Amino acid sequence: MIFALVGNQxxxxxxxxxxxxxxxxxVGNFPGVTVDSKTGEIRRHKDCTVVDLPGIYSxxxxxxxxxxxxxxxxxxxxDAIINIVDATNIERNLYLTLQLIELxxxxxxxxxxxxxxxxxxxxxxxxxxxxMLGVPVVPISASKxxxxxxxxxxxxxxAKSKRLPSVYDxxxxxxxxxxxxxxxxxxxxxxxxxxxxxxxAAIKLIEGDLDFSDKLNLSENELHTIGHNVQEMESExxxxxxxxxxxxxxxxxxTVCLAAVVKCSESxxxxxxxxxxxxxxxxxxxxxxxxxxxxxIFWLTFSVxxxxxxxxxxxxxxxxxxxxxxxxxxxxxxxVIGNFIVNGIFVGVGSVVSFLPLIIVLFLFxxxxxxxxxxxxxxxxxxxxxxxxGLSGRSFVPMIIGFGCSxxxxxxxxxxxxxxxxxxxxxxxxxxxxxxxIPIYAVFCAAFFPKHATLVISGLYIFGVVVGILVALLLNKxxxxxxxxxxxxxxxxxxxxxxxxxxxxxxxxxxxxxxKAFTVIFVATIIIWxxxxxxxxxxxxxxQSNSLLASVGKLLSxxxxxxxxxxxxxxxxxxxxxxxxxxxxxxxxxxxxxxLDKLDGVLATMFTPISAISFLVFTxxxxxxxxxxxxxxxxxxxxxxxxxxxxxxxSVAWICAFAVYRLCHLLVxxxxxxxxxxxxxxxxxxxxxxxxxTYIIKQxxxxxxxxxxxxxxxxxxxxxxxx
Numbered sequence: 262m263i264f265a266l267v268g269n270q271x272x273x274x275x276x277x278x279x280x281x282x283x284x285x286x287x288v289g290n291f292p293g294v295t296v297d298s299k300t301g302e303i304r305r306h307k308d309c310t311v312v313d314l315p316g317i318y319s320x321x322x323x324x325x326x327x328x329x330x331x332x333x334x335x336x337x338x339x340d341a342i343i344n345i346v347d348a349t350n351i352e353r354n355l356y357l358t359l360q361l362i363e364l365x366x367x368x369x370x371x372x373x374x375x376x377x378x379x380x381x382x383x384x385x386x387x388x389x390x391x392x393m394l395g396v397p398v399v400p401i402s403a404s405k406x407x408x409x410x411x412x413x414x415x416x417x418x419x420a421k422s423k424r425l426p427s428v429y430d431x432x433x434x435x436x437x438x439x440x441x442x443x444x445x446x447x448x449x450x451x452x453x454x455x456x457x458x459x460x461x462a463a464i465k466l467i468e469g470d471l472d473f474s475d476k477l478n479l480s481e482n483e484l485h486t487i488g489h490n491v492q493e494m495e496s497e498x499x500x501x502x503x504x505x506x507x508x509x510x511x512x513x514x515x516t517v518c519l520a521a522v523v524k525c526s527e528s529x530x531x532x533x534x535x536x537x538x539x540x541x542x543x544x545x546x547x548x549x550x551x552x553x554x555x556x557x558i559f560w561l562t563f564s565v566x567x568x569x570x571x572x573x574x575x576x577x578x579x580x581x582x583x584x585x586x587x588x589x590x591x592x593x594x595x596x597v598i599g600n601f602i603v604n605g606i607f608v609g610v611g612s613v614v615s616f617l618p619l620i621i622v623l624f625l626f627x628x629x630x631x632x633x634x635x636x637x638x639x640x641x642x643x644x645x646x647x648x649x650x651g652l653s654g655r656s657f658v659p660m661i662i663g664f665g666c667s668x669x670x671x672x673x674x675x676x677x678x679x680x681x682x683x684x685x686x687x688x689x690x691x692x693x694x695x696x697x698x699i700p701i702y703a704v705f706c707a708a709f710f711p712k713h714a715t716l717v718i719s720g721l722y723i724f725g726v727v728v729g730i731l732v733a734l735l736l737n738k739x740x741x742x743x744x745x746x747x748x749x750x751x752x753x754x755x756x757x758x759x760x761x762x763x764x765x766x767x768x769x770x771x772x773x774x775x776x777k778a779f780t781v782i783f784v785a786t787i788i789i790w791x792x793x794x795x796x797x798x799x800x801x802x803x804x805q806s807n808s809l810l811a812s813v814g815k816l817l818s819x820x821x822x823x824x825x826x827x828x829x830x831x832x833x834x835x836x837x838x839x840x841x842x843x844x845x846x847x848x849x850x851x852x853x854x855x856x857l858d859k860l861d862g863v864l865a866t867m868f869t870p871i872s873a874i875s876f877l878v879f880t881x882x883x884x885x886x887x888x889x890x891x892x893x894x895x896x897x898x899x900x901x902x903x904x905x906x907x908x909x910x911x912s913v914a915w916i917c918a919f920a921v922y923r924l925c926h927l928l929v930x931x932x933x934x935x936x937x938x939x940x941x942x943x944x945x946x947x948x949x950x951x952x953x954x955t956y957i958i959k960q961x962x963x964x965x966x967x968x969x970x971x972x973x974x975x976x977x978x979x980x981x982x983x984x
Contacts, residue, residue: 262420263310264303265334267361268345269354270316271753273373277345277403278313281413303413312339318353320360321468334364335457341367341420343412348378348385348400351522355394355514356507362396362426365458369397369416376402383525390521395428429460431513436497437505440467440490447486451477467491467502530754537755538638547642555722558626560715562619563703570618571703578611597794597801605790606783608850613782613843616700620774621767623696624665628766632758636661641752650730651737653677656686660729663693664722665770667889671896685736687896688906691885692729692913694722696770697777697842701880704846708861709873717877725881728917732909777841781886785840789833789848805830805852824879824918825872835879841886871929875922882914 266281268274282301303309314330321327334342344361346354351372361368372385391398397415401408418424432438444463452459455476465473466487474484491502498505518524541550561567585607589599630636639661644654655677663670670690677683702721706714792810794801802808806829813836814829821832834848846860853863868876884890884907893903 262308262340262417263312263337264341264343264416264420265330265337265339266311266313266343266345267330267334267357268316269318269347269357272316272345272347272354273403274316274345275313277343277371277373277401278311280403280406280409281311306413306417309413309417311343312337317357319357321470334361334366338456339366341369341416343369343371343416345371345373345403348372348374349381349383349525349528351385352511352514352518355517356510358394359431359510359513360461362394362429363458363461363464365425365429365461367419367422367424368426369399369412369419370394371403371408371412372398372400373403375400376405376407377528377530378525381525381528382523384523386521390517393428393517393520395426397424429458432509433512436494437509440494443490444487447483448477448479451479464506467494468506469502528754530756534634534752534754538752541635542638542642547638551639551642552723554630556715556719558623559719559722561626562623563706563718564715567619567622568703570622571615574618575615578607578615582607582611600794601787601790604851605787608847610779610783610786610847613700613847614775616703616843616846617771617774619699619703620696621771623699624767624770625763627664628763629758632756632762634753634755637752646730650733652682652685652689652733656682656689659686659690660693660726663690663695665696666773667691667693667695667885668892671889671892674896684897685733687893688736688909689729689733691889691910692725692732692882694725694881695842695885696774697886698880700843700846702877704849704860705864705868705873705877708864709868709870721877721881724878728882728913732913777843781841782844782847785837785844786847786851789837789844789851793833793852810852820915821879823922824875824915825869825922826876826879826918828867831867831876835883838880839884839887841888842880845880871922871925874925875918878921879914879918882910882917884910884914 266274266278278299278301281303283304299313301311301313303311312333314333315327317327317330319327320331320334333339342361342364344358346358358370370391372387372390375385378385385400387398387400397419399408399412399415401412403409430438432441441460441463444466445459448462448466449459452462455462457476462473462477466477467490479487494505495501498508500508541547582603586599586603589602636658640654640657642654643657647654647656656674659670659674659677667690670693671687674683674686674690677686702718703714706717710717789810792813793805793808795809796802796807797809797812805811810833811829814833817836818827818829818832821827821835826832826835830849830852833852834845837848838845849864850860853860864873890903890907893906894900897903897906
């Protein structure tokens with residue numbers, strides 16, 4: 262039997278899935294964690310499968326995730342639905358419940374977080390609410406494993422008996438009731454042929470869902486009749502069809518809650534969250550606090566805890582490499598094979614693996630921020646900024662995920678309801694610096710900016726965001742004209758991070774990193790070693806400048822010469838970075854024929870401090886790995902659009918790296934006493950000043966006050982208000 266797990270975002274759906282199946286899906290504390298369906302067998306019931314569908318608020322298909330849920334329930338014919346309801350916010354959650362009941366599919370309501378309801382003085386009459394909804398209702402606490410056995414037994418018996426909801430008409434007598442019944446009778450035969458509930462299909466048609474008119478193959482005359490019924494209902498109700506249907510559902514929900522629910526008093530968690538939000542979402546303090554937290558995380562990761570652990574691991578890898586090298590020489594192995602094992606495998610893969618502690622420490626802090634509920638606040642704070650570039654705060658969630666990996670970030674754009682917003686966010690997400698670039702930053706900062714590594718790396722992350730904003734501004738005025746959809750996101754209460762959830766995320770990141778290191782990067786390292794060790798006649802070369810790799814690198818190096826990156830080894834490492842960004846450092850180690858601790862000296866011969874900055878900027882912005890490119894292709898469903906994105910990103914990276922390289926050279930020529938760090942600070946200050954002046958001039962021309970940026974909807978508008 263197959264069961265569909267459906268519920269609102271932040272209702273505990275993924276926690277229940279983990280409890281039912283024993284699976285270790287990560288539990289997030291902001292919408293967008295579940296962006297695709299997940300499947301698992303119920304423990305001790307191997308013939309029962311649960312499908313965890315994306316969290317939604319309504320079956321009406323505003324976003325891709327709602328379409329995934331609706332289509333699965335309609336087309337995959339699950340034996341029953343598990344509708345998880347947050348008992349602490351029951352009125353809002355029951356809206357989706359009523360829509361699911363209209364499908365006329367066996368269903369069990371799992372009333373979650375009942376422990377919190379009891380703890381805050383609330384009660385729910387489970388028998389009464391089950392009677393009024395016409396479906397079994399089971400009180401549970403998924404996080405504490407309470408009521409799970411009863412839920413499983415009720416679910417299986419409901420599915421086996423094929424018990425349908427006994428109540429599915431929530432209308433009081435009136436125009437909405439008449440319209441639904443008239444349309445239901447009109448399309449009943451069509452719905453039966455398609456195996457769809459006539460009432461559900463009727464409501465979809467009244468809502469204006471064009472998919473259902475196509476699915477039911479309705480004639481023009483039938484569509485005209487339906488339109489006439491809807492117009493009559495709207496005229497009598499004096500509101501549009503969607504508002505009338507929503508009013509009908511909420512009226513019934515209000516009746517249910519009055520009869521069966523005693524509301525909780527304000528919880529301690531909510532009171533605490535309000536107090537914390539007064540600081541963390543403050544109009545003036547929110548962004549400075551957020552950036553301060555990020556800089557603190559980068560400092561702890563790259564200068565204190567993460568770097569210490571990374572150095573320890575590097576020493577162990579170097580000791581192992583030396584031991585293997587000595588053993589192979591004593592054994593008398595063929596020098597070419599020995600070179601391949603030591604310089605090809607151990608040096609190449611080992612140079613990447615040594616950065617595992619940095620990635621784990623970074624994600625430890627990011628996971629804590631997410632689990633506490635702070636990331637949802639950041640999305641709220643960023644909404645005003647993102648709206649100015651044509652996006653909503655909801656787009657910030659995929660962007661935050663992009664700091665980890667571009668692939669799940671691109672997939673997370675499915676939570677966006679607007680196709681325009683989704684495509685624009687897909688395009689911008691790779692400008693967020695993913696964790697795969699951490700090895701590059703760490704090596705170059707250690708070689709060229711050892712005393713200012715934290716600020717340089719923080720600057721790179723912020724620069725990526727700024728470039729993404731500028732690209733969005735350009736695209737918003739050209740390709741993606743239009744306005745973002747309204748931003749609605751639930752603010753979860755602040756909670757203590759779950760140790761299990763945090764450890765699970767760290768394990769997933771470590772596993773993904775090691776899998777990549779010993780698959781993609783391993784293969785890339787072997788290819789780089791082979792091309793760098795043999796010439797066109799497959800003769801082993803002593804000088805790599807005569808190798809096949811050098812020929813390819815020299816052919817492409819003129820493209821990068823204006824950026825100060827004309828060395829063929831640099832060009833080659835950038836190309837290998839298309840397989841995986843970690844491969845950039847492994848390629849340099851292989852080409853240099855040296856271990857990571859000695860790579861600093863080699864880099865000094867290939868780069869100047871200014872060209873090193875140019876290199877960091879280019880690697881920050883250019884096309885992500887092949888896995889991300891494949892995600893582009895899958896989400897956009899267009900090869901031509903994917904190629905355009907690759908060209909755009911490479912072009913933006915080249916232009917920015919060229920501008921930074923030339924600007925630094927200009928500043929050096931103006932004042933030779935400045936060191937490279939001074940140049941970075943000066944450049945950042947100049948950019949901020951230019952942006953601030955431009956903004957003020959723009960607001961003055963529009964007749965708006967500079968303080969808030971817009972007088973629209975202001976409670977005390979300025980005297981110079983200009984609409």
